[in-house]
Amino acid sequence: MIGARGVRVVLDGGAVLSDVDVSVREGEVFGLVGPNGSGKTTFLRTLYRAVRPDAGAVEVAGLPVANTGRRRLARTLAATTQEAEHRAALTVSEVVAQGRVPHLGLLEPMRAEDRRIVGEALVATALSDAAGRDVGTLSGGERQRVAIARALAQRPRVLVLDEPTNHLDLRHQFGVLDLLAALASDGLAVLLTLHDLRHAVEYCHRIAVLDAGRVVATGAPAEVLTAGLLADVFGVRGRAHVVDGRPVLEIHGAVATGPTAP
C-alpha cells in the first residue's frame, strides 16, 4: 500500500533522508522509529506531498504521489501530523466532518452517509460525548484524538500518524494503539512514528529504524531491536525477546558514557 524506494530529501542544503526504502502492506501496523532528528516526520511528509523528494519514488495504493492531486490522494491516505493546528471556534464534530471533504463535490453538503461515518469516527475515538465542544477548549490528548477521528472520517486505505500517542495518558495511549491494531486487522495499512519502543514491539508487525536519515534495519521488532542496535542507534542498554510467544522489550537505562577528558 505504501512503497517508497530510494527516497532522498535535501533541506537547507543538507540530506535529511538518504536512500530510504519502506514498504507497508495492507493489514499491517508498521512503525517508523529512530532518535530525535533521524528523519521520521520528514519521511511521512513525503507521503502526503508536504515534502518533495529530491530522488526516489513514493507510491500510495499504486498512485505515484508526485503525480497525484491532493484531493485524490486524500481519498486514499489520511494523515495526522504534529503541527499545531489553530481552528477558530469549530466544534469537535465539525473538525471530524472535515475528513469527509475529499469525498464531497465542491460545496456539496454532507449526506446521511457522511454523517454516519463522522459519528462512527467519534465513537471509535471515544469522543461522542465531546462532539459539541469547541476544539479550542480541549486538552492536548483530546485534540490528538480529534485528529485521529478526522483521519478516520476520510475512510482512507492508508493511515499515517506522527506520534499518535504523544500527549495521551496511558489509558488513551493503549486505546489508540488497540484502535489502530483493529483498523489494520480490517485491512487498513497503518504507518506510524513512535518514540516508545515498547509500543513498537507490542503493536507493530514490522518496524524500520531510521538513523541520521538512513534505514538501518527493517523487520519484526523483536528481531530488529537487538542489544547492539539499541546501544548504537538509541544509546540505551536493553534487548527485545519473546516471552510466552509475545515479544517484550527490556530497557535497562542509557549506555554509560565514560568521563569526558579534561
Ligand SMILES: Nc1ncnc2c1ncn2[C@@H]1O[C@H](COP(=O)(O)OP(=O)(O)OP(=O)(O)O)[C@@H](O)[C@H]1O
Ligand atoms: N524545513 C526544514 N528545513 C531544514 N531542516 C529541516 C526541516 N525540517 C526538518 N529538518 C531537519 O531534518 C532532520 C530530521 O527532522 P525530522 O523532523 O524529520 O526528524 P524526526 O525523526 O521526526 O525527529 P523527532 O523525533 O524529534 O520528531 C532534523 O535534523 C531537522 O532539523
